[in-house]
Amino acid sequence: MTTGLDESARALLEANTQTADLDGRRFRFTVPSVRDYPFQWFWDSCFHAIVWSRYDAERAADELRGLLAAQEPDGLIPHVVFWKGDLVSRLQWHHLESRTSGRIPFHRAPHTTAQMQPPVLAQAVERVVDAGADGFLAEALPHLERYYRYLAAFRDHDGDGLISIVSQFESGLDFSPAYDDAIGVRRPRPASLLARTRLPQLRNKLANYDLDTIFRRFRHHQEDVLVNAVYGQGLRALARLAGRAGREAVARWATRTADQVTTALVERAWDERTGLFVNLAGPDERRASVKTIHGLMPLVLPDLPPEIVDRLTAHLDDPRTFGAPFPVPSVALDEPTFIRDHRLHGFRFIWRGPLSLNTNWFLVHGLRGHGHDGIADRIAARSREVVERGGLNEFYDPLSGRPVGAERFGWATLVVDL
Ligand code: GLC
Numbered sequence: 001m002t003t004g005l006d007e008s009a010r011a012l013l014e015a016n017t018q019t020a021d022l023d024g025r026r027f028r029f030t031v032p033s034v035r036d037y038p039f040q041w042f043w044d045s046c047f048h049a050i051v052w053s054r055y056d057a058e059r060a061a062d063e064l065r066g067l068l069a070a071q072e073p074d075g076l077i078p079h080v081v082f083w084k085g086d087l088v089s090r091l092q093w094h095h096l097e098s099r100t101s102g103r104i105p106f107h108r109a110p111h112t113t114a115q116m117q118p119p120v121l122a123q124a125v126e127r128v129v130d131a132g133a134d135g136f137l138a139e140a141l142p143h144l145e146r147y148y149r150y151l152a153a154f155r156d157h158d159g160d161g162l163i164s165i166v167s168q169f170e171s172g173l174d175f176s177p178a179y180d181d182a183i184g185v186r187r188p189r190p191a192s193l194l195a196r197t198r199l200p201q202l203r204n205k206l207a208n209y210d211l212d213t214i215f216r217r218f219r220h221h222q223e224d225v226l227v228n229a230v231y232g233q234g235l236r237a238l239a240r241l242a243g244r245a246g247r248e249a250v251a252r253w254a255t256r257t258a259d260q261v262t263t264a265l266v267e268r269a270w271d272e273r274t275g276l277f278v279n280l281a282g283p284d285e286r287r288a289s290v291k292t293i294h295g296l297m298p299l300v301l302p303d304l305p306p307e308i309v310d311r312l313t314a315h316l317d318d319p320r321t322f323g324a325p326f327p328v329p330s331v332a333l334d335e336p337t338f339i340r341d342h343r344l345h346g347f348r349f350i351w352r353g354p355l356s357l358n359t360n361w362f363l364v365h366g367l368r369g370h371g372h373d374g375i376a377d378r379i380a381a382r383s384r385e386v387v388e389r390g391g392l393n394e395f396y397d398p399l400s401g402r403p404v405g406a407e408r409f410g411w412a413t414l415v416v417d418l
Pocket of ligand 1: 032041044171174
């Protein structure tokens, strides 16, 4: 059944579609926002593919093909693909997120960043395969295997089962107060926030994004709870896909690695006092002290112990923390750093309070998997309400439901999949 929301979602994904030609192939993808984010983004495209898979399996597969084509020899799939060589793309690319050498010159587009984003690719491939995209399983599986093996081999530098990000832009939740402490921001002000979030990227660039050097020399890397929860969920999807393709050894490896992720999150990142998970910063794994949406994200893991599921779920009913009138805020309401808008003193700083439909999507499906349908239905209903009232936006104010952030924003279309 198609609803009015489905029609709006499909129309937006269509309107934000761009094409690019490379080596005789044509790529099609949806940009997150034509005005604010006019490139192909990794986790945005995974979400777009999930929504496309409801309408058009081939278009959904195409959304991911651009990402697969951008895979690096080591297995990394970068967080942004700049398909065009125009000035805006060049400036963005030079803006710290690229490697400094060993890269193809810009006139041979596409160029990519040297960073990752939350690894939601296997979940997206599974949805596209389920939707019936012909031959896509065989096409995507070798890429998926290389990608998740890259994460396990190069990102888990201390071998504890959790992977590390080397800048907060890799978490997908850039500027979240979850990172303030680790980067030395005590009183968040635009100038210090901007300078201190960019400093780790400058160090990364000086190290030419060499992960060994970064892990050995610097302290700004983090074991991020959201990234690891999505990683664990992705490994389970990879295991199912590999099983379907008769690749038993890959399926066993992915299952074993996923088991380790859940065990490590519970042993190392669970905070009994607050009843939330916390990020672990630097080589000494300092625990973040701010209650942010990261802390709830392990709900996406099917093997999370039930007593932990219950404590996390309790937060969604708690009006002091995450039980906002329009759930789920990206920062707990009782945190001094919580803001309703995507702006701090007039400057754009996102993920410091407003709700986003991609994190709602993860949580709704996670809650359903644990049998908490009541709360899941409530979050889904409120999500539809904010979209019906305010359109498909990047963020919404969790106190009033007012749309904030970029308009006509791609992953808000996940609202049809709750
Ligand atoms: C912002 C978000 C990131 C997203 C990107 C494009 O940087 O924090 O998660 O991928 O915009 O939409």
